[in-house]
Amino acid sequence: MSPSVVERRYTHFLNLYNALKKEHPQLMSTVVFPKKVLIGNFDNDLISTRSTGFESLLNHISTESRLRTSKSLLDFLQDTELSKAKEFIKKEDYITACPILENNFKLLNKIFTDRSPAVLLALCRLVACLTLLQDFPNSLKWADLALHRYEGVSDSDLLELYVPLLNACSKIWWQNGRNKEELEKRIEELRKKGHRVDGETNLMEAVDSVESRIFGEAR
Known part of the structure; x- marks a missing residue:
């Protein structure tokens, strides 16, 4: 099968994080989510930090069956x-x-x-x-x-x-x-x-x- 692609913004990841934290607080207790800033949204360092945070969130979800099937x-x-x-x-x-x-x-x-x-x-x-x-x-x-x-x-x-x-x-x-x-x-x-x-x-x-x-x- 050819690759599938989806685009997600910061808000989508934030909503996912908040929903999972509410449903499974213990499983999400170690996850640190990048905070939203009012200025500098396009700063390269910020983008890199956010990307790392998003990747860490998804990796964490993939290791927990209850999160993965939520x-x-x-x-x-x-x-x-x-x-x-x-x-x-x-x-x-x-x-x-x-x-x-x-x-x-x-x-x-x-x-x-x-x-x-x-x-x-x-x-x-x-x-x-x-x-x-x-x-x-x-x-x-x-x-x-x-x-x-x-x-x-x-x-x-x-x-x-x-x-x-x-x-x-x-x-x-x-x-x-x-x-x-x-x-x-x-x-x-x-x-x-x-x-x-x-x-x-x-x-x-x-x-x-x-x-x-x-x-x-x-x-």
């Missing part, structure tokens, strides 16, 4: 970009939203495990957006990756996305000239097992619903 870190990593992507989706500007969602998934995929809720929700949201476009580069790759990742999922909330995901991937396969019979068979097997497959919520709506349930109010 909602505060997830918000820090994706809130800015996810809000932009959702605005573009609301405006039906899917061609602009998809690269943002792709970058968001790549970033979370580097930090969290393959089948963590944050990663799978980001991947499913990307796939959902891709179904609304024709001939978007790598759409098959992302659809196939999502199907592969779901082979080992057992979380009941995340499994709610499986049928909508199958329907979305079936559409992407069809758009790219691939026979979708295999996915239709999977859906039929689920129907025979008693799963509800008719009138299913679309994948984008399902992702929003499950995300809200797992992480709290929708971002």
Whole structure:
């Protein structure tokens, strides 16, 4: 996967630090955060000191599982970009939203495990957006990756996305000239097992619903 990039300002790091300090005061007791100054914000020494402080904060978070899996870190990593992507989706500007969602998934995929809720929700949201476009580069790759990742999922909330995901991937396969019979068979097997497959919520709506349930109010 190509590198993912996010830009964050001092305020973003400060909000992350304060949130984690409030949630986990003991785990954050040794972290020293660079103070904000009213003048000299562009001084080279200050920039260097801040950068070192930010790096130390992120390194500390990476060593503590409770910090690494916190909602505060997830918000820090994706809130800015996810809000932009959702605005573009609301405006039906899917061609602009998809690269943002792709970058968001790549970033979370580097930090969290393959089948963590944050990663799978980001991947499913990307796939959902891709179904609304024709001939978007790598759409098959992302659809196939999502199907592969779901082979080992057992979380009941995340499994709610499986049928909508199958329907979305079936559409992407069809758009790219691939026979979708295999996915239709999977859906039929689920129907025979008693799963509800008719009138299913679309994948984008399902992702929003499950995300809200797992992480709290929708971002």
